[in-house]
Amino acid sequence: MRDRGIILTGLALFLGLVTFPAWYNLARGATSRGPDIKLPATEKQCVAPTAYMRASHMDLLVDWREQVVREGNRTYRAPDGKVYTVSLTGTCMLKCHTVKEDFCDRCHNYAAVRSPYCWDCHVDPKLVKPLAHGSAAASEPRPSGSGSSTLAGPLAYARGSVSASEPRPSGSGSSTLAGPLAYARGSVSASEPRPSGSGSSTLAGPLAYARGSVSASEPRPSGSGSRSAP
Amino acid sequence: MTITRQAFFRMTGLAALAQAGRRLMAAVAPRRWAMVVDAQKCLRDQGCTRCIQACHRAHNVPTLPRPNHQVAWIWKERYERAFPSQRNEYTAETFKDKPVLVLCNHCDNPPCVRVCPTRATWKREDGLVMMDWHRCIGCRYCVAACPYGSRSFNWVDPRPHLPELTADFPTRSKGVVEKCTFCEARLAQGRPPACVEACPDKALVFGNLADPDSEVRKLLRARYTIRRKPELGTQPQIFYIV
Numbered sequence: 088m089r090d091r092g093i094i095l096t097g098l099a100l101f102l103g104l105v106t107f108p109a110w111y112n113l114a115r116g117a118t119s120r121g122p123d124i125k126l127p128a129t130e131k132q133c134v135a136p137t138a139y140m141r142a143s144h145m146d147l148l149v150d151w152r153e154q155v156v157r158e159g160n161r162t163y164r165a166p167d168g169k170v171y172t173v174s175l176t177g178t179c180m181l182k183c184h185t186v187k188e189d190f191c192d193r194c195h196n197y198a199a200v201r202s203p204y205c206w207d208c209h210v211d212p213k214l215v216k217p218l219a220h221g222s223a224a225a226s227e228p229r230p231s232g233s234g235s236s237t238l239a240g241p242l243a244y245a246r247g248s249v250s251a252s253e254p255r256p257s258g259s260g261s262s263t264l265a266g267p268l269a270y271a272r273g274s275v276s277a278s279e280p281r282p283s284g285s286g287s288s289t290l291a292g293p294l295a296y297a298r299g300s301v302s303a304s305e306p307r308p309s310g311s312g313s314r315s316a317p
Numbered sequence: 318m319t320i321t322r323q324a325f326f327r328m329t330g331l332a333a334l335a336q337a338g339r340r341l342m343a344a345v346a347p348r349r350w351a352m353v354v355d356a357q358k359c360l361r362d363q364g365c366t367r368c369i370q371a372c373h374r375a376h377n378v379p380t381l382p383r384p385n386h387q388v389a390w391i392w393k394e395r396y397e398r399a400f401p402s403q404r405n406e407y408t409a410e411t412f413k414d415k416p417v418l419v420l421c422n423h424c425d426n427p428p429c430v431r432v433c434p435t436r437a438t439w440k441r442e443d444g445l446v447m448m449d450w451h452r453c454i455g456c457r458y459c460v461a462a463c464p465y466g467s468r469s470f471n472w473v474d475p476r477p478h479l480p481e482l483t484a485d486f487p488t489r490s491k492g493v494v495e496k497c498t499f500c501e502a503r504l505a506q507g508r509p510p511a512c513v514e515a516c517p518d519k520a521l522v523f524g525n526l527a528d529p530d531s532e533v534r535k536l537l538r539a540r541y542t543i544r545r546k547p548e549l550g551t552q553p554q555i556f557y558i559v
Contacts, residue, residue: 159441159501176484176487177485204490208487210483210486215481215482215483
């Protein structure tokens with residue numbers, strides 16, 4: 088064993104190199120820190136309890152997507168009874184999480200989740216130049232008769248349709264179906280002292296179930312159905 | 318962990334009620350969106366593109382450098398191309414080689430819907446031919462099926478070609494088909510489509526065909542209108558006063 092020194096040094100070096108990332112992160116204090124997200128200043132409560140949003144916001148967003156695009160249902164009643172307009176950019180981003188990098192991206196980066204393809208199409212408000220947009224709208228030579236034509240439009244519309252199509256944000260009654268659903272969801276995530284791993288999967292069960300029953304029931308755009316329902 | 322029996326029955330009951338209510342409303346107050354384009358009015362100012370600009374700005378439709386990549390929801394087409402069956406040697410001077418405004422016809426019998434393998438495009442109960450870009454796989458069957466060329470395929474990523482983005486509306490991504498949706502998001506808010514609102518001459522009239530007192534029905538009663546390629550049986554719902 089004449090080479091004991093060399094072998095041991097080599098081993099020590101090897102082990103040190105291999106475990107370097109762990110040491111490095113420990114030394115930096117990065118391992119014990121959660122993602123450093125910036126919470127919105129204006130709102131205290133998200134559309135669902137934090138625990139649920141943390142584990143299943145993607146399910147909620149997919150659910151919202153189906154509701155808006157396929158069913159035409161644009162309002163959502165939160166577990167706390169508040170009614171929101173369903174819109175990723177309009178509600179989630181513009182109302183609360185105004186800076187995507189400070190919220191979405193920080194958590195996704197922390198969890199090493201690739202930035203989801205939502206943003207291939209949906210607009211990060213940061214990309215909208217408010218000045219350019221505003222001035223464009225202002226500088227556009229408004230047609231002279233535009234006032235009357237905009238008036239005629241909705242009028243014709245109202246006459247044509249009994250204005251059936253708008254489940255307005257204020258009309259909380261219109262989303263009766265979203266209500267119990269949201270409750271079911273809310274109570275699930277609330278009643279479940281969620282252990283890290285299994286939480287999301289236990290949540291997925293009733294959710295998928297709830298979602299299934301929604302798509303079976305099809306609360307239709309127009310609010311026509313849901314309005315006469317209650 | 319599980320849904321309570323009560324919650325389940327409540328949800329099922331509400332769902333059934335909502336379905337019944339929807340059917341009832343559809344029977345009591347049916348809706349069928351349609352548009353009348355006054356091509357004569359439209360010809361007064363042939364350089365006017367206000368409706369096109371308004372639409373394309375509202376929906377983040379890009380202007381692409383290569384013409385064969387072009388994406389359009391509403392555009393102007395030569396009369397002879399828009400109405401090939403109307404073409405003859407003696408086409409009236411008023412329309413010969415003149416631009417006509419064209420857009421998705423929101424057909425009653427839409428061939429694009431029949432061929433879509435993923436149901437990314439479908440006809441809503443109010444007659445609107447809707448698109449779900451989340452579900453589009455870019456097979457372009459619909460592009461081939463549409464006899465009006467109303468559908469555009471995104472050959473390139475549209476984002477770099479949008480000088481300004483509108484936050485209200487998403488863009489599309491490369492590999493997705495898009496077309497006019499009759500501004501269904503605006504309809505849901507009770508507003509008329511962007512093109513209709515932008516037209517200074519009120520050459521575009523939008524409304525409910527199912528309502529005999531609606532403005533479109535009044536126009537259709539009062540004026541003679543034609544439709545694009547009616548011989549194909551697609552029952553287009555854009556009517557042209559010529």
